[in-house]
Amino acid sequence: MSGLEDLYREIILDHYRSPRNRGELPVPPAHRTDGFNPLCGDEIVVYLELDDPTAGDNAVVKDLRIGGQGCSISQSSASMMSAAVMGKSVGEIRDLTRSFKAMMSIHEGELEGTDIDDAAPGSDLPLGDLEALRGVVKFPVRIKCATLSWNTLAQNLEELATS
């Protein structure tokens, strides 16, 4: 069961059982984005409030809440993400997202025979608790679970930037 224990690290199960920043925010001032994994029906809702949405990459996360339902990987990843980006600037979030995705795509990169050292700038940022999700790459079908919240947050930021 060693593979399984890599996937379901204790910290992941802890975030699953006691999700951080769970709930809703009033819209506006917050902006809401719904993300779906059409393969398994998982759903993540990101409510994001920036201190100054016009400040571009320098805008800072004033508050963030997570809604939705899904498996332990999608929900714990969302919980860890919410803790990691609270108080961070949009620019920092972008770097963190790149780092997280680089960690998640290692397996895909190997499958495609590409060089795994060509990670994008910012991919060496310390990921902290998020490192616990590294085991997911051994289970390719679950990578979409782990990245759902990050993709939803990225979409939220994009919608804010273009609105």
Add this chain to the structure above:
Amino acid sequence: MEVNGSVALDVAAIRQDFPILSTTMNGKRLVYLDTAATSQKPRSVLQAMDHYYETANANVHRAAYALAEAATQALESSRATVARFIGAASANEIIFTKNATESLNLVAQAWGRANLAEGDVVVLSLLEHHANVVPWHQLAAERGITLRWIPVTTDGHLDLTDLDAILDGAKILSLTAMSNVTGAIPPIKQLVDAAHAAGAIVSLDACQYAPHLPMNVADLGADFVSFSSHKMLGPTGIGVLWGRADLLDATPPFLGGGGMILDVTTEGFIPAAVPQKFEAGTPAVAEAVGLAAAIEYLNALGMDAVRAHEEELTAYALGSLSDRFGADLTIHGPLNPAERGGVLSFAFADIHPHDLSQILDSHGVGVRPGHHCAKPLMRVLGVGATARASWYIYNDTDDIDTLSDALAAAKDFFSV
């Protein structure tokens, strides 16, 4: 004879015919419980397809050499085998498609476009697979037809309380013959009669029905019946649409291309007669041969025995899992094995289906988590996803017991 709880089939002997069932998954004996998604294939099917390619492969129709004649013969004899298997009046009523999804699209696109206008009513049920939903949504967007839905009860059966009102004025009832989620088998004859009385034709999605129950299209009384080869021991890449001869004659072609025409000019074309009218392009000949071999395999077992075996196994699964897990197990479907097939959707111990199937996988048990392409039904059941175990002729009570032990291990793993 009784082997592992089955009086109807000798499962141990059957398993010897399926090479893949001797393999392992994550170092454990493979316990394949995902036949509702696709079935495994017996050696005879694989050999029949190899034999076709080794001895008879050529393109079918119109060629004057012996090999092409043999290929055409292989295709048409497979068509006749399918026709006999479902009690069709003629082999010409058997249309080979890519899969059941294409069959259902053919009904919606070819029959639907020719017969439905703005405001016409199409009746579906909330049990339907997306393959019997989306084509009608597409036609609704194009034609302004109206969809009405037969609701579902909490135990995953159709709720027929308002059936007459729902069917009133409808042009077609397009309905699953067995739910791929709850396993529920609707009272097909009653529904067909009610639809016909209302002036509607009936199209059945028999993907989960044809592989598992004796099926005679004349007895069912439907007008179209769709099913897939790969769920009934045959290869992927081929499906079947059966249609009443007069209805097929009156329905315009679906895809256009070679093989489906009588004549083509710069001004237009004249379609061929059925079944060629609906089979544009080179057909899946080897797959048709494989499907015929699969049907021969099922015929040798006898579809009555197949059904009896699955009913026994379903009763065993419902009983043993409920006894062991009590309130930890929620079954999304009818509890009477006579009203359902061997498809068991369930929720377990507050463990998400995706996580559950991951743990089962580590025990060699293959089940499917997700919405099973039936999102309208998921909303009725009030869940985003279920775990689904489904069985067939090669499963026995040992497989159910292994599933049961793996569920217990999953509960331990998540400490709930």
